[in-house]
Amino acid sequence: MRGVRILVGTRKGAFVLASDGKRKRWKVSEPLFAGWEVYHLKGSPADPNRLYASQSTSWFGQLIQRSNDGGRSWEPVGNEFAYDGVPGTHQWYDGTPHPWEFARVWHLEPSLTDPDALYAGVEDAALFRSLDGGKTWQELPGLRGHGTGASWQPGAGGLCLHTILVDPSDARRIFVAISAAGAFRSEDAGKSWQPINRGLRSEQIPNPTAEVGHCVHRIAMHRSRPKVLFMQKHWDVMRSDDGGDSWREVSGNLPSDFGFPIEVHTHEPDTIYVVPIKSDSEHFPPEGKLRVYRSRTGGNEWEPLTKGLPQRNCYVNVLRDAAAVDSLDPCGVYFGTTGGQVYASADAGDSWAAIAKNLPPVLSVEVQTLP
């Protein structure tokens, strides 16, 4: 029987939650990398036993861990993330120039076809690539160097590159998102880049429709339709039907269009999920009710999904990398909270169960559907 493995990164270590294909009973592992922040773990689509993890603390810096046996054992690989050439400056919070400084890896994106190839999105925002299983890392400097980099400013969480999407139909096409710079696209495997923020509107910046400066929280795509992108922005849920050339708002009837993650159903390209959060300062669900909202129409028309989720006195947040879907049928949907809960739905969101309740604050959730 097929199985599911959930890779959970938290403020104080990582956890692996495992179940068979029924997704009813879950086994929670002991903490991995206990005491360290694990911003992200992800498995290789080409080899489910190959996992990568980003492990860091402010004391001892960044480590990248690699497993070749599905997470039973790990080995540290390369942790040197050196910006290409003279790093230059971006804008600091007060608008003054600030030297680019590596802080941590936010997101790891393994290649769809090569277990030894992966991208890393880092803070201060840059894109790195490894072609040797994480032993060595090289920056793809065309992103920071394309022209607007010096004007990028950090969001509240830092100047982080947190989203990396590779077009399954053409691996040369890559989308990334940076808080608070916006979305960018490369058509040549990361050599050159262009901002793709037309249609975004952010009242928190001097020119609300500027080419860059938007706080994009997350972008998602369905692998069968890579030119259709869905975005959860600081405020607003957005959609593009032309690979990011233009965006339109699809927030519709959401109770709040602020939030962090956005996900697409594995088998229904127009079914998408968001978790509305009250506001940019009140990072908890509106009315204390934890609700996932699902649209079956690619946006605009949303329905609350509440069965099994706390509907009173709930004041957790769901961070941008803390939601994922499996590829079983019905589609499984998963998310983790800053309160340490991991919720799972085995019926595409109709009902939910807490499969872990007392973990450290959850930073990321990824799912592997195992053969």
Add this chain to the structure above:
Amino acid sequence: MIRVALPAHLRTLARVSGEVQIDVPGRVSQRTVLDALEASYPMLRGTIRGHVTKERRAFVRFFACGEDLSHALPDTPLPEAVATGDEPFVVLGAMAGG
């Protein structure tokens, strides 16, 4: 042999228990001790000091013989008791919360 006491997280990373002992040829200073430590335990590179700058990470401290040597220049000789192996060179995480 030079004795080095690592904090728990770095002992776990290096897969050692207790102090580690390393051979440091020539002058015994922060730099030569850390060079030898990283040569023996490459997984520690970047965790105590920067890869390129070789500067101590902000929340890492160096103690020896009851003194805080964190702000000493990296080429300053370490105390004789460290050089003779009577006392350990202590690497620890700063008491900075978290």
